[in-house]
Amino acid sequence: MKFSVEKDVLADAVSWTARSLAQRPPSPVLAGILITTHEGIVRLEGFDYEISSHIEIPADIGEQGKVLISGKLLAEITRSLPNSTVTLETDGTKITVSCGRSRFHLATMPVEEYPSLPALPEVAGTINGQAFSEAVSQVIVAASKDDTLPVLTGIKVEIENDLITFLATDRYRLAMRELNWTPNQPEISTSFLVKAKTLNEVAKTLSSSGDLKLAISPTGEMIGFESANRRTTSLLINGDYPKIRSLFPDNTPIHATVRSSDLIEAVRRVSVVAERNTPVRMAFTDGQLTLDAGTGEDAQAEESIVASLRGEDITVAFNPTFLSEGLSSFNTDFVRFSFTSAPKPAMVTGQKKIDEDDQDQYRYLVMPVRLPNSN
Secondary structure, three states, rough: EEEEEEHHHHHHHHHHHHHHOOOOOOHHHHHEEEEEEOOOOOEEEEEOOEEEEEEEEEOEEOOOEEEEEEEEHHHHHHHHHHOOEEEEEEEEOOOEEEEEEEEEEEEEEEEEHHHOOOOOOOEEEEEEEHHHHHHHHHHHHOOOOOOHHHHHHEEEEEEEEEEEEEEEEEHHHHEEEEEEEEEEEOOOOOEEEEEEHHHHHHHHHHHHOOOOEEEEOOOOOOOEEOOEEEEEEOOOOOOOOOOHHHHHHOOOEEEEEEEEHHHHHHHHHHHHHHOOOOOOOEEOOOEEEEEEOOOOOOOOOOEEEEEEOOOOEEEEEEOHHHHHHHHHHHOEEEEEEEEEEOOOOEEEEOOOOOOOOOEEEEEEEEEEOOOOOOO
């Protein structure tokens, strides 16, 4: 096998493919990237029995063939090469990577031991890549990072006709984002649970090329994404996801609207004195929100910002990290806090202007920390 390609093109393709490789592969060959040349195209593939990646790039093919190389090592090498044409050429059980005056000689792995990648399931429809990326970035903040509860490390995806709903929770906060898409069949109703990490990688690396194709296996075991010259598949998570939809309140008599940037900065400042697991208290009154943190003889902080309140005064407290991460996931000038009463959870939604209705396509529900005198 022999081919030549520009360094940036190769480095990008190798780096993307290597993302799907396991840190501790169950078999040595699964640490490799399978490279195949065919009629002006170089195909790179990675697989760890759970996630697969497949990318095709144009190249000048000198000799067709197939080779398996250590993915992490190849990624490091291609990143370090000078900006010039790279040539890869096999010589027995070795492959030579040449670029300018640089030469690397790498051992290859047995291609015949490499498993076949799963085929992309049937495409169910298309999603705007930018909208998908934004939706995933908003809900992923609420997904659990605790691997002892694998179900909660996933994002629940519910599809009903032309509406996709993403749901996530770590038991302390919940996030829900609705997004329109274009299904191939006008009537579709399904749901599945996919790893938050997988969706995040797709959002970061596949969503910038326009529309994103969503593929779902009929057996409900696998999901796939395809955009431009890249595609990836992933096994889905088995398990019953908690029914969190019903936790978002329908009726909230207390509403408080605050400028997003002012609140984010105020929370950041008062949180400096909040020790681990110490909440930030928020007192909403007519025209003002007062935040404070710290207790007793320790350091304390207090700050007041402008707020618009409808309903009775309310004082609540929240974990500062959960509060900050939720606020940072909004892209509107204002955020609205909606309460049924204290110390009930706060539902946060975006708002373009202080005197307009909120936008409820994205909802972030954060559980309060009980105050000493709360009922």
